[in-house]
Amino acid sequence: xxxGVLTAAAAVRLPPGLRRVLDSDLWWSFSRSPVxxxxxxxxxxxxxxxxxxxxxxxxxxxxxxxxxLLDASNPPAWLDxxxxxxxxxxxxxGRDVLSAILYGSRxxxxxxxxxxLLALLIGVTLGLLAGWCGGLxxxxxxxxxxxxxxxxxxLLALLIDGVVRGxxxxxxxxxIASYVLIAAIALSxxxxxxxxxxxxxxxxxxxxxxQAARVIGVHPAKIVLGHLLPNVIGPILVIATINLALxxxxxxxxxxxxxxxxxxxPSLGTLIRNGNDYxxxxxxxxxxxxxxVLAVLILSVNLLGDxxxxxxxxxxx
Amino acid sequence: xxxxxVQRLFQAVLVMLAVAVIAFALFNYxxxxxxxxxxxDTSVADRERLRQELGLDDSFIVQFARFVGRAARGxxxxxxxxxxxxGQIILEKMPATLELSFVAATLALIIGxxxxxYTGLHRDTWLSQLLLAVSLVGVSLPTFLIGILLIxxxxxxxxxxxxFGRGSVVHFGWWSSGLVTLDGWRAIIMPAVTLSLFQxxxxxxxxxxxxxxxxxxxxxxxxxxxxxxxxTVNFGHALKNTLVPVITIAGLQLGSIxxxxxxxxxxxxxPGMGLMFIQAVSFADIxxxxxxxxxxxxxxxxxxxxxxxxxxxxxxRLRLDRERVGVG
Numbered sequence: 001x002x003x004g005v006l007t008a009a010a011a012v013r014l015p016p017g018l019r020r021v022l023d024s025d026l027w028w029s030f031s032r033s034p035v036x037x038x039x040x041x042x043x044x045x046x047x048x049x050x051x052x053x054x055x056x057x058x059x060x061x062x063x064x065x066x067x068x069l070l071d072a073s074n075p076p077a078w079l080d081x082x083x084x085x086x087x088x089x090x091x092x093x094g095r096d097v098l099s100a101i102l103y104g105s106r107x108x109x110x111x112x113x114x115x116x117l118l119a120l121l122i123g124v125t126l127g128l129l130a131g132w133c134g135g136l137x138x139x140x141x142x143x144x145x146x147x148x149x150x151x152x153x154x155l156l157a158l159l160i161d162g163v164v165r166g167x168x169x170x171x172x173x174x175x176i177a178s179y180v181l182i183a184a185i186a187l188s189x190x191x192x193x194x195x196x197x198x199x200x201x202x203x204x205x206x207x208x209x210x211q212a213a214r215v216i217g218v219h220p221a222k223i224v225l226g227h228l229l230p231n232v233i234g235p236i237l238v239i240a241t242i243n244l245a246l247x248x249x250x251x252x253x254x255x256x257x258x259x260x261x262x263x264x265x266p267s268l269g270t271l272i273r274n275g276n277d278y279x280x281x282x283x284x285x286x287x288x289x290x291x292x293v294l295a296v297l298i299l300s301v302n303l304l305g306d307x308x309x310x311x312x313x314x315x316x317x
Numbered sequence: 318x319x320x321x322x323v324q325r326l327f328q329a330v331l332v333m334l335a336v337a338v339i340a341f342a343l344f345n346y347x348x349x350x351x352x353x354x355x356x357x358d359t360s361v362a363d364r365e366r367l368r369q370e371l372g373l374d375d376s377f378i379v380q381f382a383r384f385v386g387r388a389a390r391g392x393x394x395x396x397x398x399x400x401x402x403x404g405q406i407i408l409e410k411m412p413a414t415l416e417l418s419f420v421a422a423t424l425a426l427i428i429g430x431x432x433x434x435y436t437g438l439h440r441d442t443w444l445s446q447l448l449l450a451v452s453l454v455g456v457s458l459p460t461f462l463i464g465i466l467l468i469x470x471x472x473x474x475x476x477x478x479x480x481f482g483r484g485s486v487v488h489f490g491w492w493s494s495g496l497v498t499l500d501g502w503r504a505i506i507m508p509a510v511t512l513s514l515f516q517x518x519x520x521x522x523x524x525x526x527x528x529x530x531x532x533x534x535x536x537x538x539x540x541x542x543x544x545x546x547x548x549t550v551n552f553g554h555a556l557k558n559t560l561v562p563v564i565t566i567a568g569l570q571l572g573s574i575x576x577x578x579x580x581x582x583x584x585x586x587x588p589g590m591g592l593m594f595i596q597a598v599s600f601a602d603i604x605x606x607x608x609x610x611x612x613x614x615x616x617x618x619x620x621x622x623x624x625x626x627x628x629x630x631x632x633x634r635l636r637l638d639r640e641r642v643g644v645g
Contacts, residue, residue, distance in 0.1 A: 146328070147335050151617060152576040162598035162606055163343060249459055256461045257583055259598050276465060276584075280480070284469055291462045299457035 029311045039303035046297045050106040057099035089285040091274065100271055101290050105297065107267040111181055112248035116240055118186035119247075123193025124229075124236060130194065131201025132224055142198070145191045156188035157250055161259050177261050185250050189243055193236055200232040238312055242305035245298045252294055268294040325625055329618045336614035340607035341384045393608035398600045403608045407590060412492045413483055414582070414589030418574045420496075420505055421512035426567060429517040433524025437532070437559075438551060452518035460577060464511040464584035471507060479504050481586035512581040516570050523566055527559035561628070568624040572617045 030036055049056065089097050130141040148156065161184045204210060205228065213223045254260035255269030256276075263270060268290045275287025387393065393403035436445040455463075472480035484504035486493040495501025531537060532555055540550045579591035586592065590609060597605035 143331075147332050151614070152573045155576045155579070155613065158579070158594075158598060159606070159610065162601065245457070252459055253461060253580060256459075257580065257595050259595070272462065272465065279465065279469055280473055284473075287465060288469070291459075291465065295454075295458050295462060298459070299454060302453070302457050 026311055030307070033307060035303060036307040039300040039307075042296060043300040043304060046105055046293065046300075047109060049102050050109050053099075053102035053106045057096075057102045059096040059099045061095040061099040061103060089283075089289075091278070091283075091286045097285060097289055100266065101268070101293050104266050104268045104271050104290060105293060107178065107261060107265060108248055108251055108269070108294070108297075111178055111185070111251045111261070111267065112244055115182045115185035115189070115247045115251070116244050118182060119189040119243070120193055120236065120240055122186060123190035124197050124233075126190065127194040127197025128201055128224055128228065128232075131198040132205060132220075132228070138198070141194065145194055148188075148191050153185075153188035153246075154250055154253060157184040157254060158257070158259060160184035160187055161254060178265065181251060181254060181260055184254070185247050188250075189247065192239055192243070196235055196239060197232050200235070201228060204228055204231050234312065238305070238308045241301065241308050245301040245305060248294075248301070249298055268297075321629060322626070325622055329622050332618050333614060336611055337385060337388065340388075340610045340614075341381050343603050343607050343610070388608075388611055393611075394604045396597075396602055396605050398597070398602040398605070403604045406593065406605065407608055407612065408491055409493075410588060410590045410593050412494065413587060414575065414578050414591060416494065416496055417505065417508055417512060417581070417587060417589060418571070418578055420509040421578075422516070422567070422571055422574055424509055424513040425516035425520055425570075428513075429520030430524055430563070432517075433521040433563075434528065434551075434556060436521065437525040437528025440529070448521070452521055455514050455518045458514075460511060460515065460580045461584050463514055464507070464581060467507045467511060468584070478507055480507075483588060508581050508585040508587050511584065512574060512578060515577070516567075516574060519570065520563065520567060524559055524563055527562055528555060531555045531558050565624050565628050568620060568627070572613075572620045575613060575616055 030040075054060075091097060091100070126141050126145075130138040161180060164180045164184070210223060210227060213227055218227075251260060251267060252269030252272070255267050256273045258273060261267045261270050263274060266274065271290035272287045272294070275283070275285075275290065278286050391404045393407075395401065396403050396406055399406065432448055436448050439445055468480045471478045482504060483495040484500035484502075485498050486495045486501060487497050488494075495505060537550060537555055540554050545554075578587075578589060579594055581587065582589045582591035583595050590612075593605060594609045596602070597609065
């Protein structure tokens, strides 16, 4: 089917930019892997649903005025007692599960991608610094990285979250919860970027183009940002894709543990946590549907990341 | 070897010191423990008395020295939440976590290694493909979701296994064990499976990748050319050589199992250190958090050290590499 779409696309006259994309190696290897295409489609669907949640969600789950306890704990539409007003059923307060999932994945993706971006920023900066400056700067940064690396990321994120919780008054916590979470996840993920960037910086800095730039007196900041950075960023983007899945997972886990996003701003993890309390009364849909969406999202991002890694690895070509 | 040992020991001490500083900084600068311990109507004089009793009005150096001195003897002060010695609380919770981690690690090894060997030897059979697909799904499913699904199926729908707690435990001195009663075994099945799944898939993929690597080498080809049976080649020659990295990773994973136990313990309300830590985080119970941090830091440092030394002792190539490229 993909092949058919491609030939059809090739027949139509295309703008040169798109033409180049369709002719590239990357697109070729992408279109040859049905699993990857499927993963990309699923991921795009969930991301689209999250982005357009306010327009496509059947209800506004966080508008208390629209909630009615009469509609609480409705099962999904295809079961006895369900109705198509609430396709995936409602939770204990009468919130539409489908709408809650759409809004929830919006938050999950928001926190996850910002956390990865922040980790990228911290990691790349420190990696460039360590690799370029060498000496004491290098030693200090890499020792911190070693210490950090001896703990699992989830533990560190929990700890940072716990500390900030202790420092802030209770009412301020829920307002900035998502930013605390972003910082906590980013601070527990930067090491991998820093190490990779440092390693490639050490290789690149002795190459001729860098030496030449130095000799003709280009400002060091310009060398690092203009010449070095573009040459070390490639592998980083692959790691970032794989880490996006991990960041979303970490956010969901922290929220599930009750130290992430509060019930007033529920992400997928918070939704699962809420629903978990009603599992024993048989209302499985409150936690299982957000769980399925979360698992599918992570699986598809993981598959995309795996494909990217293989596509960028010249050994496997 | 001696230089390496000294270097590693030095690094371990450094890590422990860093952890201690963080733990102490937590103690000192996060929140006001007094206001979280007393009620709204406690008088200022009472608050001051409590502050003095807990030693919170001393100088930084005095407090840090006292913290390190006490921590070395396992004394982490009083829990803000329960007003009991933290050391005592941890000692009560530790057996639960260690038993869970031990069962999970064993499970991961005795299932993960054979699956890895199978998928490594028979890479294109449908069973291999199935195992790999399942392992990918296993990696993508969040731990807590696996736990919830298990509870839904085996506790709520089928009613076969208990959904929370340790079942009945037997006390041996300060150690409480759930592994000597049938009830305890029934209670540990679901948490242990949940906790071990991720490590199991990791070990399986690792063994598989290592098997591929080793089976391509010349000495395996020679062994085959000499007419040795498949069994001898696969298990006597290939498997033996894959086990070095597997032992290393499995050792390192023991640390993450203890950390990931936090999630599993929360899902199954397992009364261990992880659940204690989560409760401490949501109550901002700093002494408990600090003690847990130091303890887990200690576990990690010891495990890393032992694994590093083992690796060094087992794999002679590592020694050569290190000499060639210098330290690090």
